[in-house]
Amino acid sequence: MNHTSLLRRSGILRFGSCLALAVFAPAAAGTQMQPAPTEPDSPIRLSSNENAFGFSPTARAAMIENIDAGSYYNRNNISDLIETIAQRENVPVSHILTTPGSGPVLEMTALAYAEEGKNVVTTAMGYTQLTRRFEARGGEVRYAPLGEDMGYDFAAMSALIDENTAVVYLCNPNNPTGTLADPAALRRFIMSVPRSVLVFVDEAYLEISDPPFESNTMAPLVRLRPNVLVSRTMSKCFGMAGFRVGYAVASPAILDNLRPYYLGAPTYLSAIGAREALLDTEFMEFSKRSYQEVRNFVTAQFDDMGIEYANPQGAFVYFHAGMNGEALREAMAERGILISGSRESGVEPGTFENWARVSLGNLEQMQAFITALKEILES
DSSP: OGGGGGGHHHHHHHHHHHHTTTTTTOOTTOBBBBBOOTTTTTEEEEESSOTTTTTHHHHHHHHHHHHTTTOOOOHHHHHHHHHHHHHHHSSSSEEEEEESSHHHHHHHHHHHOOTTTTTEEEEEEHHHHHHHHHHHTTTTEEEEEGGGGGGGOOOHHHHHTTEEEEEEEEEEEEETTOOOOOHHHHHHHHHHTTSSSEEEEEEETTSSSSOOOHHHOOOOGTTTOOTEEEESSSSTTTOOOOOOEEEEEHHHHHHHHGGGGOOOOOOOHHHHHHHHHHOOHHHHHHHHHHHHHHHHHHHHHHHHOOOOOOOOOOOOEEEEOSSSSHHHHHHHHHEEEOOHHHHHHOOOOTTTEEEEEEEEHHHHHHHHHHHHHHHHOOO
């Protein structure tokens, strides 16, 4: 696999001044945004796809300013957040449903659409929160094989759709492989799915992928196809994982199907912070740039080490470990670094047993990971 085109080495040369301290200094505010703190002597957590670059300083300031009103319900603030999201997505407010993270959207979809005799079509080696719940509710999960370079095989997915298919689920960029679908091919596939089938596109990591967000999001199809749902989270690019904010973009009819299983809205302070974070484009661009530069650092190191990896476009890199992935995870944990193992799904057990997923932290954390990886592979 040739990964030369993936690297922007000039970005790596600038990396020391930008991310060694992982500081964001908004020009207007004149303040610095440090990464989220961790407990002293805690392990380096590169297993949960969290943002090591902090979150919007304007969101932080807004939450602090409003904290004394935390004894009140947040109805007005949720409305303000929904209006801001609707403007961003260019849809009416009736097309937005906010949730505490995007995970509840996946859970509600499985609860609403799964039943015995129905199936969900997805890809092997994909994100499994929706499909696990769907199967637990008595539905069938149908896995299409991975396509070229661990991407989607849309022809294989189409072949699995039948009269009993309730949902087609895609995570784009995919998790754990991190690959990004060709937007034209993805649009053609979505438009080919029968209107009776819900097409769920999970775009949790799309803001931090290399290509322009606007040309890769499937949200505009929501107004063209009433069977399309796009989910987003504030946990990744926006760095608000601990505040739990996400949302669905879909037709009112689809959202009405989900509402009987609604798991609640974001909290009062989370809604205030999320709205400010959406408006803080300066921090969002900083976060995206930081992720891109760290990805390039890691893939450059992997190239030097001769390690194969899937084309990473999310907050992590999926790589061939050169040893059992679970054994590597355990060896890393002994060195105070947490990563994920192979995260297999929809394949024969052991197919990817020598693969692992490492989340992207800041430069110092990734240098520690690379150092530990070299020690483990040489031992």
